[in-house]
Amino acid sequence: MKWKIFSRKKRKEQWRLIYKPDGDVADVMALPGAVVEGQVAGRYLLASGAIPGTVIIQGVRRKGLLAGVDVVVDPEAAAEHDVDVAYQPRGGRASLRPVETVNFEEMMLNASDEFVSVSTEPEDLACLLYTSGTTGRPKGVKLTISNFLCEQQSTQGLLDVTPQDKFIGVLPFFHVFGLSNVLLFALVQGASIVLVPQYSPGNLLRIIMESQPSLIIAIPTMFSHLLTLLERKKVRLPDTIRLCVSGAAPFPKEMIETFERCSESRLLEGYGLTETVGACCANPPDGVCKAGSIGAPLAGFEMKIVDADGKELPSGEVGEIAIKGEGVTPGYYNLAQETEETFRDGWFLTGDIGYKDQDGYFFITDRKKEIIIKGGLNISPREVEEVLLRHPKVKEAAVIGRTKREREEIVAFVTTREKVSALELISHCKEYLSNFKVPDAICFMETLPMSVTGKVLKKELTDDYQDERGIKPR
Amino acid sequence: MSAESNQDRTGLVESIERRAVSRPDSVALHLEGETITYKELNLRANRVANGLQGLGVKKGDRVAIMLPNIPEFVYAVLGNLKLGAITVPFNTLYKGGEILHILKDSGAKVLIALTSFAPMINEIRPELPALEQVILTGERNLLFAQPESTAFIQLILEWDLIKDVDGVYQKMGHILLQIVEGLGVKEAWYKHRGSIRVRGDKIASFVISEVEGMALINTVVFLGPLDIRDFLRVVWVPPEIRDKVVEPLTSVEQETGKKPVWDRVKETAVLAIEQGFRVDIKEGAMVRDELFGYEKLRSLAYKAR
Numbered sequence: 025m026k027w028k029i030f031s032r033k034k035r036k037e038q039w040r041l042i043y044k045p046d047g048d049v050a051d052v053m054a055l056p057g058a059v060v061e062g063q064v065a066g067r068y069l070l071a072s073g074a075i076p077g078t079v080i081i082q083g084v085r086r087k088g089l090l091a092g093v094d095v096v097v098d099p100e101a102a103a104e105h106d107v108d109v110a111y112q113p114r115g116g117r118a119s120l121r122p123v124e125t126v127n128f129e130e131m132m133l134n135a136s137d138e139f140v141s142v143s144t145e146p147e148d149l150a151c152l153l154y155t156s157g158t159t160g161r162p163k164g165v166k167l168t169i170s171n172f173l174c175e176q177q178s179t180q181g182l183l184d185v186t187p188q189d190k191f192i193g194v195l196p197f198f199h200v201f202g203l204s205n206v207l208l209f210a211l212v213q214g215a216s217i218v219l220v221p222q223y224s225p226g227n228l229l230r231i232i233m234e235s236q237p238s239l240i241i242a243i244p245t246m247f248s249h250l251l252t253l254l255e256r257k258k259v260r261l262p263d264t265i266r267l268c269v270s271g272a273a274p275f276p277k278e279m280i281e282t283f284e285r286c287s288e289s290r291l292l293e294g295y296g297l298t299e300t301v302g303a304c305c306a307n308p309p310d311g312v313c314k315a316g317s318i319g320a321p322l323a324g325f326e327m328k329i330v331d332a333d334g335k336e337l338p339s340g341e342v343g344e345i346a347i348k349g350e351g352v353t354p355g356y357y358n359l360a361q362e363t364e365e366t367f368r369d370g371w372f373l374t375g376d377i378g379y380k381d382q383d384g385y386f387f388i389t390d391r392k393k394e395i396i397i398k399g400g401l402n403i404s405p406r407e408v409e410e411v412l413l414r415h416p417k418v419k420e421a422a423v424i425g426r427t428k429r430e431r432e433e434i435v436a437f438v439t440t441r442e443k444v445s446a447l448e449l450i451s452h453c454k455e456y457l458s459n460f461k462v463p464d465a466i467c468f469m470e471t472l473p474m475s476v477t478g479k480v481l482k483k484e485l486t487d488d489y490q491d492e493r494g495i496k497p498r
Numbered sequence: 499m500s501a502e503s504n505q506d507r508t509g510l511v512e513s514i515e516r517r518a519v520s521r522p523d524s525v526a527l528h529l530e531g532e533t534i535t536y537k538e539l540n541l542r543a544n545r546v547a548n549g550l551q552g553l554g555v556k557k558g559d560r561v562a563i564m565l566p567n568i569p570e571f572v573y574a575v576l577g578n579l580k581l582g583a584i585t586v587p588f589n590t591l592y593k594g595g596e597i598l599h600i601l602k603d604s605g606a607k608v609l610i611a612l613t614s615f616a617p618m619i620n621e622i623r624p625e626l627p628a629l630e631q632v633i634l635t636g637e638r639n640l641l642f643a644q645p646e647s648t649a650f651i652q653l654i655l656e657w658d659l660i661k662d663v664d665g666v667y668q669k670m671g672h673i674l675l676q677i678v679e680g681l682g683v684k685e686a687w688y689k690h691r692g693s694i695r696v697r698g699d700k701i702a703s704f705v706i707s708e709v710e711g712m713a714l715i716n717t718v719v720f721l722g723p724l725d726i727r728d729f730l731r732v733v734w735v736p737p738e739i740r741d742k743v744v745e746p747l748t749s750v751e752q753e754t755g756k757k758p759v760w761d762r763v764k765e766t767a768v769l770a771i772e773q774g775f776r777v778d779i780k781e782g783a784m785v786r787d788e789l790f791g792y793e794k795l796r797s798l799a800y801k802a803r
Contacts, residue, residue: 036777058784062791112637126634135544216527
């Protein structure tokens, strides 16, 4: 054993116990902090009784929350739910540094202001961005400096940003949409970003009102939260906003219209993937905007619809969306086989199913992996979901296929606005869908599992879903 | 890429560097009324690049970033670009298993994360031989305290007592395991650094920190189930990710069928610490200097903002 050092002393040391089973949350910080202060003070004042060790055992008699100074807390909610809120003081004496770690601020303080950038080639990797996809573990998408540069040009062609523009930085920067289309895009164009470190609808609206941005790039969930708040508070968005851009998940047509009416701002819908460094397709701000469409490819990207053999399909026919361009990733990190399977003749196969209309506008219908095959027939989960959403009591719906006793079943997971029976929903589906598309089971949920960008995580709805978050014994 | 298209493009950081010179006072970032100019942004990115270089980061090394949208995220991304290091950003909601996969797969040499993630990172760190440095920032600790559920055990020790950090992590883990077992929980286990678990669920957790040349070991043991709903109403978290905010937890009550009384918690903990550190522990009180510090810290903590 390594800890011989503790047993070297002959006489047992005496430690002190401070026992407080009925304290409150501030004590969790104040008691050890006081001992530290006391010992330091004692040392300098040469007071007697320097104590080698103190053990504090404590509980609380009221609910409490001990928060770092940067945590955003709602004091009204705290009062309403009887939660004490205690803050840790910033820096100084009570600031702890976990052992064997480096403090970011200290690292910066001790470093020089001057740095000559290391020379790089366009094909050097700038970023490895992990994406969970719908199945399996996250894959590392390789993104080169050239990928980012190409993407900056493509989005600049669409949005025409100037140094006067002010972006709302609410999309997480760890996600491709926030990293590429907000953080790097804004800075490369010399514009400014209003940081929103912690998202809540109220916090976002407050920051928008205070900071008067010109561009809001966000996801449908955030826009619909904003819409609810605007309607409730009977306010409009600031006039400074010239454009809103939504992406990362589909935004229902009616919602876009309602949002534009209530906010008096244009809302543009785009489409992009981690593999395309963000947006690669969008409705043009000044051209024809087609409802339900993800728009046309941005400059620098080519898109087409292909069949299972990779052959291009004419407009109107449904197939897989394939993309080509300098903005497209060279492949997945450490995954040669997956990379090979996802690329065909230099075209990246997105796994999204859709079609192109005669004007070159693209429409997405489904995710390839989510298509349900029942009795040899293809069923689009999206189609069933849309029918369910037409029912006034249904709030959200996610439809998946599942094998039960060697038979493929359609299962619908729904959240509801008010109570409704499974029978009522099934007969509602029967009204609009052919029999083989009607769900075999309806599961009522409190919430649907969602990604940070508001996509329903269907893999978490399957029976064999394994929670990867915990740490397992070996 | 054709040479032609290459020419009309400036690199990613070059345009920021140029702006830092041509329009140094133009604003790059706004954060709650404060602003960071392009000049400051570039300077801080330089400092990060120098700092990382000093820690041994070279071109092509992977630097993982697990941060929310705070200025440090921006400095780190730009610092990496200047250094030619590869940024590996990932979701701040990810938990142990997911983080482990990404850090392992990418072979990250450095991880930049919020201080509040220290215990979780500690726990997976021994499985990440490539990870040389963990850089922490931000004051976003968040701790829930609930009667019937949370017991806090804190040790304040002379730094000399914990010089051997691995040894103390080992020792404290086993003390905590002994406490949990002493309270009747079977099948709890401790691997290394961080948490005592039953199956994959956390039942107790600790972190060792340095403060003022002393060591502070902060421990929480879950006596009864922790109901986090009220807390999540206070720190706003989107409803659909609420179950992801806290990793799977269990408690003595859930594992044994009954909640231990406080006196038993005290006896069990004191005994385990006495044996582990080979000391005698006597109940005592705070001295004058400490009482003064205690009142001051409490009033600071509850000061309205």
